């Protein structure tokens with residue numbers, strides 16, 4: 001299989017996550033990678049830094065019309081920014097261009113899912129839920145599903161380091177969801193919940209005391225019940241500082257989410273948070289799975305941990321891009337767990353950076369999260 005011969009355009013390619021991908025892919029696909037964004041100078045600087053024939057392209061994905069001319073040599077677009085609408089995605093798929101998206105926004109993902117027929121008709125593959133959460137969380141869930149005879153309940157725990165450099169778009173997404181109301185699947189039924197209104201205590205690898213993590217509206221908990229048929233799924237978020245997690249959860253419950261919807265306060269908050277550094281750059285995603293194995297009620301845990309959220313996210317996307325570039329993937333719209341074999345993918349990912357590790361043995365010493 002010769003694989004795809006066109007170029008990989010990384011939209012948002014000089015952002016925190018995009019640059020990790022651009023670096024990884026430029027050495028694998030010399031002369032085929034394009035770093036794209038609205039700022040030509042930034043794109044050119046990164047392309048020059050990475051070498052290997054990496055190109056720069058100025059593009060605004062929200063500009064109306066004429067996007068086709070920016071895409072005529074492209075076979076894969078990787079989207080590293082948040083979109084509300086799918087007109088750009090539709091353009092890509094109608095041109096037969098494969099598409100990878102890192103969004104954690106479920107309503108956006110469902111809009112892309114509705115383009116499944118368009119993708120099939122034009123011979124394109126679109127891959128959603130790529131990154132950490134969603135992404136690795138979906139893959140750990142898929143791995144867990146394979147170990148159980150009947151997996152009934154899954155909790156996904158995310159810990160983010162406040163000493164890490166998080167991209168503007170990633171922070172903006174968190175700020176915009178501080179007080180989100182949403183439905184989770186609970187025993188197969190919809191249950192209305194709210195970000196930060198409920199918590200679970202959880203052990204994270206390498207940290208002795210339990211941490212309290214709070215509900216947050218990541219898309220994985222909405223997608224996994226559909227793709228993996230697990231009846232109860234919830235996602236819980238905390239930061240490496242218990243103090244800051246408590247303060248943010250308290251502010252969220254007292255309505256800070258409403259305040260930061262004011263344009264000027266939103267910009268200020270995002271700016272402040274992108275400069276704020278405290279603690280480590282740890283980043284962990286862990287799933288806790290409950291169900292039946294050999295007729296016995298069983299609890300198992302699986303995790304991936306490391307340093308640098310943007311690095312881990314970008315490398316997941318780069319591995320997904322390599323898969324698409326190798327060719328031979330089915331056409332249509334998929335979530336990562338529908339195309340990728342989870343154990344092999346996670347193992348391969350960990351080999352890319354010695355600061356990452358995983359545990360897929362499943363043994364659970366900590367008891368159920370409370």
Ligand SMILES: NC(=O)c1ccc[n+]([C@@H]2O[C@H](COP(=O)([O-])OP(=O)(O)OC[C@H]3O[C@@H](n4cnc5c(N)ncnc54)[C@H](OP(=O)(O)O)[C@@H]3O)[C@@H](O)[C@H]2O)c1
Pocket residue numbers: 011012013014015016017018036037038039042059060061062079080081082102103104129130131132133134135166167168169170171173310313
């Ligand atoms: N799935 C996961 O686990 C996960 C984890 C982290 C992040 N993410 C997602 O990954 C994406 C990237 O996050 P990040 O942390 O890398 O953000 P970032 O550092 O802010 O990067 C965003 C990039 O997009 C570019 N951009 C913004 N608007 C654009 C437009 N209209 N047209 C073209 N380029 C545009 C920006 O450059 P200019 O402003 O100069 O154009 C910037 O380079 C976000 O969607 C985030 O939600 C997902």
